[in-house]
Ligand code: SF4
């Protein structure tokens with residue numbers, strides 16, 4: 001579920017995400033203050049990261065993320081603009097990660113957000129089914145569903161809306 005702090009979306013990692021990252025061996029980049037997690041399968045190619053912090057996020061460099069290019073405050077500001085939560089972060093604090101038994105009860109809510117010229121983002125507690133009512137596996141609490149019809153991995157968005165210049 002996306003978090004909102006003072007009315008602003010926050011891409012700080014959730015406990016559920018953190019647990020799944022440990023299992024799925026998600027890519028991560030750390031400095032002394034922050035760890036940034038990157039899920040390429042969720043990227044919808046909005047380029048917010050590239051334009052927000054070009055010294056940190058650079059597709060022409062390997063690795064493409066270098067935390068040296070910005071302060072932690074700037075990094076957080078940019079990552080909070082990633083619409084699909086392909087990028088999330090965890091501030092490195094002294095307290096340990098809370099145990100999963102302490103998870104807050106599920107709200108049972110889902111949010112659907114239509115992105116301009118892009119996919120529909122769904123976050124929260126939802127069940128995705130195909131036309132036969134069979135469940136479709138989702139690995140994350142946030143998914144992007146294709147609206148342009150050009151994705152090679154439908155029903156999910158693969159960023160093709162940018163290539164075809166989808167407008168809606
Ligand atoms: S979806 Fe997120 S990671 Fe992908 S380009 Fe946009 S801001 Fe960057």
Ligand code: FES
Pocket residue numbers: 044118119120145146147148149150151156157158159160161162
């Ligand atoms: S909306 Fe992203 S590939 Fe179709």
